Amino acid sequence: MRFERVQQILTDGLAAWASSKGRDPDLSGHGTHFAWNSKADLLAAVGKNRRLIQPELIGTANAGQANLIIDLRVGFAGNRMPQGGPYIPDPQIDEIEQWIKDGCPD
Structure with missing residues (x-):
């Protein structure tokens, strides 16, 4: 699997949330480095003072x-x-987990 699939899963998940709530999410509480616009963004992303993907994993x-x-x-x-x-x-979360296991390929 490639980063584009991970990005799609996360973006679609957020869009489903926004659609169900009838509003855009306020992600400001997660911090200024919370993004997945690129693989580099996701690998550097911090949410609530925690790395989303710890490099050692x-x-x-x-x-x-x-x-x-x-x-x-x-x-x-x-x-x-x-x-x-x-x-x-869960099957989509499994895909993201496998992507991390596989070394986060492009």
């Missing part, structure tokens, strides 16, 4: 421990993302 079997995966599956302190759903389906 890239290319390892521990990719499921990436903050992004945890946020999408169960959330920290019960705040699964996107908050209040609809949530990204």
